[in-house]
Amino acid sequence: MSLRKRVFLNVKINKGRSVGLFLVLSMILLFILVGLILEQTAKEAIQRVKSSANATVTLTANREQAFRNITKPKGTQQQLTLPAVRIAVAKKIAAATAVKSYNVSSMTTVKAVSFSAVTETADASATHVSGRKQNTENLSLLGVTRTTSLIAFSSGGSKITQGRALRASDGRTRNIIIEEQLAKKNKLKVGSKISIKSSSQKNISLKVVGIYQGGAPASSLALGQMNTSNTIYAGVETVNQLKNTNGMADSVTFSLKNAVVAKKFVKMASLQLDSSQYVLAADDSVYRALLTPLNNVRTFAKGLLLVSVSLGTIILTIIVAAIMSKRRAEIGILLSLGEKRMKIAAQVGSELLLIGLVASVMAVSGGTTLGNLISKQLIQQNSANASSLTIGTAQNQQAENNATTEEVSAQTGTQQGILRQNQQLKTLTVHLSWNTYGKLIVLGSLIIVLAVLIGTAHILFLEPYRFMSR
Amino acid sequence: MLRTKKLSYWYGNAANKLFDHVDLEFTAGHLYAVVGKSGVGKTTFLSLLAGLTRPSKGVIEFEGRGLAKIGMLNYRKRHVSMIFQTENLFSYMSALDNLLTAMEITEAHHAGDQGYALQQLEQSGIDRRSAQCRVTQLTLEQQQRVAVARTMCCDSQIIVADEPTNQVGQEGAGDILELLQAAAYEQQRCVIVGTKKVEVAKKCDAVVELHQRKFEWL
Numbered sequence: 001m002s003l004r005k006r007v008f009l010n011v012k013i014n015k016g017r018s019v020g021l022f023l024v025l026s027m028i029l030l031f032i033l034v035g036l037i038l039e040q041t042a043k044e045a046i047q048r049v050k051s052s053a054n055a056t057v058t059l060t061a062n063r064e065q066a067f068r069n070i071t072k073p074k075g076t077q078q079q080l081t082l083p084a085v086r087i088a089v090a091k092k093i094a095a096a097t098a099v100k101s102y103n104v105s106s107m108t109t110v111k112a113v114s115f116s117a118v119t120e121t122a123d124a125s126a127t128h129v130s131g132r133k134q135n136t137e138n139l140s141l142l143g144v145t146r147t148t149s150l151i152a153f154s155s156g157g158s159k160i161t162q163g164r165a166l167r168a169s170d171g172r173t174r175n176i177i178i179e180e181q182l183a184k185k186n187k188l189k190v191g192s193k194i195s196i197k198s199s200s201q202k203n204i205s206l207k208v209v210g211i212y213q214g215g216a217p218a219s220s221l222a223l224g225q226m227n228t229s230n231t232i233y234a235g236v237e238t239v240n241q242l243k244n245t246n247g248m249a250d251s252v253t254f255s256l257k258n259a260v261v262a263k264k265f266v267k268m269a270s271l272q273l274d275s276s277q278y279v280l281a282a283d284d285s286v287y288r289a290l291l292t293p294l295n296n297v298r299t300f301a302k303g304l305l306l307v308s309v310s311l312g313t314i315i316l317t318i319i320v321a322a323i324m325s326k327r328r329a330e331i332g333i334l335l336s337l338g339e340k341r342m343k344i345a346a347q348v349g350s351e352l353l354l355i356g357l358v359a360s361v362m363a364v365s366g367g368t369t370l371g372n373l374i375s376k377q378l379i380q381q382n383s384a385n386a387s388s389l390t391i392g393t394a395q396n397q398q399a400e401n402n403a404t405t406e407e408v409s410a411q412t413g414t415q416q417g418i419l420r421q422n423q424q425l426k427t428l429t430v431h432l433s434w435n436t437y438g439k440l441i442v443l444g445s446l447i448i449v450l451a452v453l454i455g456t457a458h459i460l461f462l463e464p465y466r467f468m469s470r
Numbered sequence: 471m472l473r474t475k476k477l478s479y480w481y482g483n484a485a486n487k488l489f490d491h492v493d494l495e496f497t498a499g500h501l502y503a504v505v506g507k508s509g510v511g512k513t514t515f516l517s518l519l520a521g522l523t524r525p526s527k528g529v530i531e532f533e534g535r536g537l538a539k540i541g542m543l544n545y546r547k548r549h550v551s552m553i554f555q556t557e558n559l560f561s562y563m564s565a566l567d568n569l570l571t572a573m574e575i576t577e578a579h580h581a582g583d584q585g586y587a588l589q590q591l592e593q594s595g596i597d598r599r600s601a602q603c604r605v606t607q608l609t610l611e612q613q614q615r616v617a618v619a620r621t622m623c624c625d626s627q628i629i630v631a632d633e634p635t636n637q638v639g640q641e642g643a644g645d646i647l648e649l650l651q652a653a654a655y656e657q658q659r660c661v662i663v664g665t666k667k668v669e670v671a672k673k674c675d676a677v678v679e680l681h682q683r684k685f686e687w688l
Contacts, residue, residue, distance in 0.1 A: 001563070001567050001570045001571040001574060002574065006571065009562055009563060009567070010562055013562035013604075014562060329557040329561075330560055330561070332557075333557075333558065333559070333560060334575070335522075335546070336520065336522060336546060336552045337546065337547070337572055337575045337576055337624075338543055338544070338545075338546040338547025338548070338575060338576055339547075339575050340543065463522065463523045463524070464517075464522040464523070464546075465514075465517040465522040465523035466523075
């Protein structure tokens with residue numbers, strides 16, 4: 001009878017032993033699979049966050065340097081002048097492969113002519129703390145390349161409710177999008193025309209192509225000069241025309257394809273700029289905020305794997321040693337017939353592998369569901385912690401009133417980004433790939449081989465006579 | 471065929487020798503009995519002849535070559551078969567499978583030949599129905615018969631049997647001895663039987679007694 005038949009027969013006849021080993025191996029493999037799925041989920045979540053978390057790099061004037069410059073000549077007063085960013089330079093930087101899209105921003109203050117601005121007073125306390133009086137006549141005209149690539153829109157903070165968003169092709173047109181409250185107050189619709197007056201007292205007619213809803217309530221943004229409802233988005237060229245700054249921009253925001261390359265991109269782009277004039281600031285806060293908890297999950301998965309493999313090997317070794325002691329007579333007969341010790345170990349190992357293979361089916365059916373369940377819980381829990389930590393920090397800063405409007409907006413964007421990523425991660429389900437199943441089989445086989453080698457050593461290296469002399 | 475030269479064996483300390491300076495020779499075509507009281511060292515001596523353990527001192531030669539030179543594993547595989555008092559068989563197999571397994575491991579001439587194995591079992595008093603039964607369902611006597619049939623299936627020139635009739639009734643013991651005699655006389659094998667029973671020893675060609683660490687031909 002061949003070794004293969006011996007293996008099958010032994011497993012079949014010794015049912016109690018086989019069932020016991022099946023249960024033990026199922027549990028070991030189940031834990032390993034949970035670890036593997038957990039690691040795979042964390043890995044996929046990191047990949048997803050890397051590719052979908054908004055990472056932006058903003059190119060603006062170097063304010064610090066500009067402030068330093070005005071204090072240089074002793075005794076004389078100088079006016080603060082911030083250098084504008086040349087759009088041509090920005091386009092050159094945007095040609096890099098890391099850039100998904102870019103947005104040129106140029107802002108100016110205008111006065112409403114054919115309509116009136118939203119005059120709703122902001123939160124009293126905030127107004128009091130800011131110590132500034134809101135100029136209700138003023139509107140903010142913000143020139144952008146396209147609204148979809150603005151953080152406010154891409155993070156879900158603001159959304160188009162009527163009409164359409166502003167496109168790059170709207171640059172030279174007089175198309176604008178306005179806030180819902182402003183539209184409501186003035187009964188403006190998509191297609192309506194409004195007139196504004198620029199700082200150079202020039203009247204211009206603009207056409208409403210879309211109406212947006214602001215994500216953040218006006219009360220939370222009371223620190224600024226404007227009510228956010230009075231922010232009108234227009235094409236960059238339209239704003240530049242009003243400001244007489246053609247070909248220039250206040251800032252340029254580059255959206256990156258992958259959050260990981262943010263720092264590398266800043267380094268590369270800095271080489272093309274005069275650092276005394278301009279500064280590049282990377283914002284990969286969503287990615288950073290989520291990366292730590294996801295890495296924690298991954299570390300936990302690795303730990304679980306290590307513990308499962310180690311404990312599994314120890315437990316199985318003890319069981320194999322106990323089984324070998326019970327099989328002394330059988331081993332004695334095999335040795336007396338001249339069977340090689342390695343072949344006896346191979347028989348024991350093959351029996352375990354056969355049972356292990358069946359156990360892997362059980363582990364796969366239970367482990368995939370359990371693994372996904374645990375990984376979802378862990379990722380959600382860790383991400384939620386990161387989210388609440390970020391929100392907590394933002395609220396503290398707002399409470400202390402140290403944060404500027406831009407900082408508050410950025411933090412709001414980060415919070416919304418994290419929440420949006422969390423929503424996406426909730427839907428993350430890992431299907432057992434052949435690769436993971438292969439890893440499970442390799443690790444399971446490794447445990448069995450180690451357990452057989454260690455567990456049979458004390459028996460196999462005895463002389464056959466020892467099995468007979470009892 | 472099989473010779474011991476100044477064979478000594480002890481457990482742990484050399485002062486506690488089981489036997490010392492044993493010079494014996496066993497030839498093919500004979501049935502030998504090794505007798506002695508319980509615990510005197512018969513089983514150990516038979517295990518040495520079967521290559522299951524190594525001598526503390528001295529050598530065992532098979533056809534003029536030391537077992538160490540032949541290789542203990544090779545010697546057990548090709549030249550010797552052992553019958554134990556009990557637990558001779560693979561309990562999870564049938565009688566037939568036990569024979570087929572032994573033939574395959576020892577790479578016997580008839581390895582894989584089921585008909586030959588069944589014939590050997592029949593000659594040992596195991597019918598076809600019993601041959602297919604798991605050995606645990608057989609009586610002790612039947613199990614010993616299967617063990618004898620197993621040695622017959624293998625091509626070994628030496629058969630070492632340690633108390634093969636101990637668990638067997640008188641009639642069965644007679645049958646087993648007849649089978650061993652047939653192996654010695656008809657197949658020209660060298661059969662060495664360890665026994666306490668005088669009636670078994672009487673049926674052998676030569677009897678050697680282990681007494682006070684010395685072997686003596688009777």
